[in-house]
Amino acid sequence: MKTERQLNMTMKPRVRFAPSPTGPLHIGGVRTALYNFLFAKRNNGSFLLRIEDTDRSRYVEGAEEYIMESLEWCGIRVDEGIREGGGYGPYRQSERKELYGKYAGMLLESGWAYIAFDTAEELDELRRENEKKGEAFIYNAQTRHKLKNSLSLKDDEILKLQEENIPYVIRFKMPEGENIEMNDMIRGRVIVNSSTLDDKVLFKSDGMPTYHLANVVDDHLMEITHVIRGEEWLPSLPLHVMLYKAFGWNVPYFAHLPLLLKPEGKGKLSKRDGDKMGFPVFPLYWPYGDKARGYREDGYFPEAFVNMIALLGWNPGTDKELFTMDELISEFSIDRVGKSGARFDPEKARWFNHQYMQLQPVERIAQDYIILVKDKGFNVDTKKAEMLVEMVRERVSFVNELWDQTDFFFSPPQSYDQSAVKKRWKEGSPRLIRELRSVLEGIDDFTPDHTEPVVKNWIQEKEYGMGAVMNAFRLVVVGALRGPHLFDIIGFLGKGETLNRIDRGLEILG
């Protein structure tokens, strides 16, 4: 098996991410794109984005934009693509349509392909019949002579069908009894006997190529050196290898990435899992048709999202878990991609975001926080927003959660938490708080450095209970037993507001 190291010395890799614009890009797709990107950048190569839209019936408006915006949000930079251009365009398969016919023709000429007139209905019927008998229908050397194609039909029959404009497809003529040997950078050597394979359709009757043809032709024409794609393609690898050989082209290196599995139960991750379990399956909000939530709108930092995704199936071989994109680029290696499917864990995703919440520059979080506060109907200037963010960021994982930690800074308690009152507002509390009020009244500078020692000294001198005073104090200021350090809170509120809240609390709680 060739290793990456050997390759590095001989070439600058060109890799591609080739999604179909059939809907929002799935988180597994984002990971495939990311690994391609990391591999390319690690080895000073190029990352291309090719849109595979050969099936017009499945084309979804907005999907192309969504794909590009997702990559952009993640910080996955495209070197060549439909937006960026490049020397190997066009990068949208529908715009390369003529090309594929030519290459299919080449295969026809060299005898590696043939044309077939069987209709989809006829084949469906055959499959059904065979299934009833417990057998699988397979269009290959065993059966092709009994079907309607240029191998079984006489020349004049073929001519007649063509004159009548009967639609036909072009199929690959899969050889019989040949061991096809393949190399996968992740799985090593794989051998499959060609007799188990079928004569795949290369060119559809609508004049468009199938994935298999278009993919191989484009990867060759675009000089792709490494094909890094999802494991769902592994079963068609023999076909692709055969196609390269039929064309007489060099076979690129292949790496088939393990799939992303759903958090519990069986199967691969799907949109339904996200809906059911309350986490996004897509990077961005999908606003069309069957709307779907996204990581961006759910408040994830792109860095956290990318970090999490990167570690689902790859690891650096060390205990390090937090990576910037640059660190991922310099440490990424296909050799360290695992073989088995990874189950997606929403809890860990949350943890990653918590880590990044602590690492972000305060300015960036404050910006989002100001918007959040505005949404709640209040205003806060940048300086104060930054103070509040610094005060509570370590307690939360998402910007949205900042509000629940700071709501009481913006308005005095509308009510007092009943169980807290029961627990902390005792008979002596009003007297204590009244006395505390007069102590506070004597302080002008309300910064924690000033208020804290004064209040604590007073508590000690009077031999009051620290808990009794502070909890009751917190109750009148916050309305509940939660929040950051009280002296920080009143430092932010200021003297006037603090005394107001005390008065109000005394009045209502008695």
Place this chain on the structure above:
RNA sequence: GCUCCGUUCGUCUAGUGGUUAGGACGCAAGGUUUUCAUCCUUGUAGCAGGGGUUCGAUUCCCCUACGGAGUACCA
């Protein structure tokens, strides 16, 4: 059904022919604390099963089980 791929704590994973099988998330307990969190410490839990090979297998081979993918004129 057939073909291919895979299997280390619940999850993501490291790792080795002889290790106390390591880390992270989660969970639990304790500590810090004026509250709630955070944070810190400790703990919890794993080599799918059966055969080989070997002085010795979690590690190498085979089988089984389980999981996954593919089996379209979809990608």
